[in-house]
Amino acid sequence: MQIHDIPAEKPWSGIVRKGQTIRIIDAYGQQAIDTIFYNAHDHGERYSAQDTMREQGAAYITEGTKVMSNDGRVMLTVTADLSGRHDTCAGCCSCESNTVRFGEGTRQLHACRENFILELARHGMTKRDIVPNINFFMNVPISPNGAMTIDDGISAPGDHVELVAEMDVLCVISNCPQINNPCNGFDPTPIRVEIRD
Amino acid sequence: MMPHTPRPPEAIAADRARYEDHQRKGLAFTPKSPPTPSPRPAPPPVDVLRTEVIKGGWYTQLAMQTGQVLRIQSGGLGGSVSLAAWADADRSERLNLPDTVKVQWTTELRKGRVLFSDMGRVMLSITEDSSGAHDVLTGGSGPDGAGTPVQRNTRDNMILAAAKLGLSRRDLPMLMTFFAPVRVDAAGRFFWNATLLSGTDWVELRAEMPLVLALSNTRHPLDPTFGKVPPVTLTLQGARAVAEDDLCRTATAEAIRGFENNARG
Numbered sequence: 001m002q003i004h005d006i007p008a009e010k011p012w013s014g015i016v017r018k019g020q021t022i023r024i025i026d027a028y029g030q031q032a033i034d035t036i037f038y039n040a041h042d043h044g045e046r047y048s049a050q051d052t053m054r055e056q057g058a059a060y061i062t063e064g065t066k067v068m069s070n071d072g073r074v075m076l077t078v079t080a081d082l083s084g085r086h087d088t089c090a091g092c093c094s095c096e097s098n099t100v101r102f103g104e105g106t107r108q109l110h111a112c113r114e115n116f117i118l119e120l121a122r123h124g125m126t127k128r129d130i131v132p133n134i135n136f137f138m139n140v141p142i143s144p145n146g147a148m149t150i151d152d153g154i155s156a157p158g159d160h161v162e163l164v165a166e167m168d169v170l171c172v173i174s175n176c177p178q179i180n181n182p183c184n185g186f187d188p189t190p191i192r193v194e195i196r197d
Numbered sequence: 198m199m200p201h202t203p204r205p206p207e208a209i210a211a212d213r214a215r216y217e218d219h220q221r222k223g224l225a226f227t228p229k230s231p232p233t234p235s236p237r238p239a240p241p242p243v244d245v246l247r248t249e250v251i252k253g254g255w256y257t258q259l260a261m262q263t264g265q266v267l268r269i270q271s272g273g274l275g276g277s278v279s280l281a282a283w284a285d286a287d288r289s290e291r292l293n294l295p296d297t298v299k300v301q302w303t304t305e306l307r308k309g310r311v312l313f314s315d316m317g318r319v320m321l322s323i324t325e326d327s328s329g330a331h332d333v334l335t336g337g338s339g340p341d342g343a344g345t346p347v348q349r350n351t352r353d354n355m356i357l358a359a360a361k362l363g364l365s366r367r368d369l370p371m372l373m374t375f376f377a378p379v380r381v382d383a384a385g386r387f388f389w390n391a392t393l394l395s396g397t398d399w400v401e402l403r404a405e406m407p408l409v410l411a412l413s414n415t416r417h418p419l420d421p422t423f424g425k426v427p428p429v430t431l432t433l434q435g436a437r438a439v440a441e442d443d444l445c446r447t448a449t450a451e452a453i454r455g456f457e458n459n460a461r462g
Contacts (some may be wrong), residue, residue, distance in 0.1 A: 005199045027198040044367050049295075050336030054418060059385040061336060070366060072339040072352070085385075089304065089334060091295025096317030100454045102219065113315070128289040130315070132371050142381045146305030147224055148298060179204075181216045182436045186209040190199035 001196040008188040009177035011115035013123065014039055014195065016165040021079070021196055024136055024173075025160040028189035031151030032138035032176040033042065034092045034112045036131060037067060037075050040168035043125055045069045049088040049132040059142055061086040067163065070131075075169055080162035083155040087140035090150065092130045093178045102180045115174035120175055123170065136161055138176075138183045153181045214410060223302035232309035239399040242268055244435035251278075251414040253426025254349035258358040258411045260285065261404035264436025266324065269375055269412075273427035274396045277377040277417040279337045279351050281370055282312070282320050282357070285407040288364060290314045294333045294371040300451045304333055304381070309444045311405070311452050312373065319455040320408060322445035325401035328377035330393035337372055338418045339393040351415045358411030374399055377417040389419045403445070405459055 006012045016022045024033055039045035051068035053059055061067075066074045076145040094113035098106040116130045136153040141147045177188050203209075246265070251257050252277055261267060269278055284290035293315040297438050298304045300313060307329035312321040337351025378393040414429045416422070439446065446456050 007199060008201065025198075028201055044365065048336070050371050052336065053338070053387070054335040057387055059381055059387070060296070070352075070369065089295060090299045091293065094296070094315065094317070096315070096458065097293075097296045097300060098317075099458060100296075100313065100317045100451050102215070103454065104457075118381075126289065127315075128291075128368055132293075132295045140299075142304055142385065144381060144383055146303045148304055149220055149224060149302060150299070179212050181219075183215065186212045187204045189201045192198055 001194055004193040006173065006175050006191045006193060008190050009110055009175060011119035011174050012193065013119050013170060013172040014193070016169050016171055016195055021164050022164050022171060023160050023162045023194040025192040025194070026137045026155045027157065027160065027191050029155050030157065030185035031189045031191055032153070032178070032183040033136040033191055034133045034174040034176050035136055036116070036133045036172045038170040038172070039069065040109040040170045043090050043123065044070050046131055047075065047133065052088060059089060061088050064189045068169065074166045076163040076165050078159070078161060082159040083137055083161065085139065085154070086161070087135040087138045088132065089142065089148065090135060090138065090140045092174060093176065098180060104194050106180055107178050110177040112174035112176050116172065119172050150183050153185060183195070200389060203287055210278060222450065226302065226408060232307060232444065234329060235308060235327045235340060235399065237327050237395060237397050239268065239270060240308045240393065242432045242434050245432055246435055247433040249431045250428050251412065251431065252428050254415060256354035256358045256411065256413040257431070258362050258409065259433065261410065261433065262436065263404055264439070265404050266434040266437070267402045268399060268432040268434065269433065270399045270430040271376050271396065272429050274394060275416055275420065275422040275424060276414050276426040276429060277420065278375045278429050279372040279373065279413045279415065281355060281372055281411045283364070283368070283409050284314060284320070285409050288368065290316045291368065292320060292370045292373065298333055301449060304328065306331055306333060306373065307327060309448045311445050311455060315454060317458045319452070319459055320404040322403045322405060323400060324403045325399065326447060328376065328393055328395065328398040330376060330398070332374040332377035332379035332417065335379050335419060337413060338415055349415065351413045353411035353412055354415060358413065362409050362411065377420070379419055387419060389421060
């Protein structure tokens with residue numbers, strides 16, 4: 001089994017082969033883990049939030065969710081979820097969207113988009129390859145009137161999700177550094193990823 | 198597990214107080230003039246630069262200059278219009294619906310709301326809208342989705358339109374779909390609220406920077422109707438003066454800050 005400890009605020013990437021299971025552990029609780037999957041052999045095929053939501057008929061990621069690609073294929077299946085509900089509508093934070101949400105004074109704060117740009121560069125990809133991601137352990141309820149808000153996380157220390165890969169995938173993670181909203185309990189923490197056959 | 202030293206409690210408390218202030222104001226969206234739906238039928242367009250009809254199942258791509266206004270006129274029930282948009286100057290800057298809904302605290306985009314790029318700038322303002330019945334969450338049809346293999350689909354249309362702008366599937370963002378009343382119930386499940394559509398609905402979008410757009414006229418996968426997809430009419434109208442108190446530019450603190458980013462360049 002591979003064990004990858006990911007420091008607070010940092011990115012990570014790794015390959016999950018077809019049939020392997022990736023476990024993503026929210027070690028200290030209430031930590032948003034921004035995640036994108038790419039077909040390991042064709043990075044043009046990647047996670048699609050809209051295809052995933054439409055195919056399951058519901059807005060949240062949870063046990064049983066089939067993680068779909070932009071080509072309409074199943075990339076992974078969520079097989080375990082100790083937390084219960086994960087966002088895929090709200091995307092990742094960025095320096096630029098932080099200025100819109102929280103004011104110009106937040107432009108020069110570290111953000112997930114910075115992590116994704118740097119991590120994707122290691123794989124020959126650029127900003128254009130950042131697609132709307134899954135926010136594991138991020139709580140973004142959508143009301144029937146459309147109102148949406150980022151609320152306190154509902155994950156406890158040690159909670160995890162598990163996904164079985166249905167194709168070889170490159171998993172790219174930004175361990176979210178946001179401190180302007182409660183997605184990380186205002187205190188970003190280290191996480192752990194395990195990959196096993 | 199890696200060790201962790203928590204941030205000081207007073208820093209956490211200060212950040213939380215600041216967020217809760219943003220949250221309270223954001224969820225209490227109160228524009229200066231209430232965004233009542235635009236009237237039906239639509240009034241005649243003004244200063245028409247170009248008119249184009251997209252047949253049911255087809256797509257187009259077009260450029261817009263700052264201030265120009267695109268009218269999208271539905272030709273009947275059974276068709277929805279999906280939109281992707283890129284900044285003409287740098288096509289890695291593109292429509293970002295997660296940011297759009299997150300910063301405006303709502304998934305229901307309608308008259309008075311604006312559409313953001315990934316760079317925190319406003320690409321388009323929704324200046325007119327008769328229905329408010331649009332979808333940002335579920336995208337469009339795929340080759341294996343709604344319908345039969347002989348029917349055209351949103352995904353292929355968008356790949357084709359993007360290609361004709363020099364772009365590829367790597368460049369396709371999440372799609373905004375007009376005249377698609379997808380709503381979310383208390384459990385997070387989607388449903389199609391057909392009562393929100395009339396068959397004569399229309400929207401107008403004002404370009405807030407030079408843009409290229411891709412548009413697809415296809416039946417939404419959650420739309421229970423069947424039969425021919427009706428045509429939609431696109432009417433590109435010339436730039437007009439924007440009032441100081443323009444609703445889209447002043448409705449929320451987030452919109453104001455977005456336009457500040459546009460001005461910053």
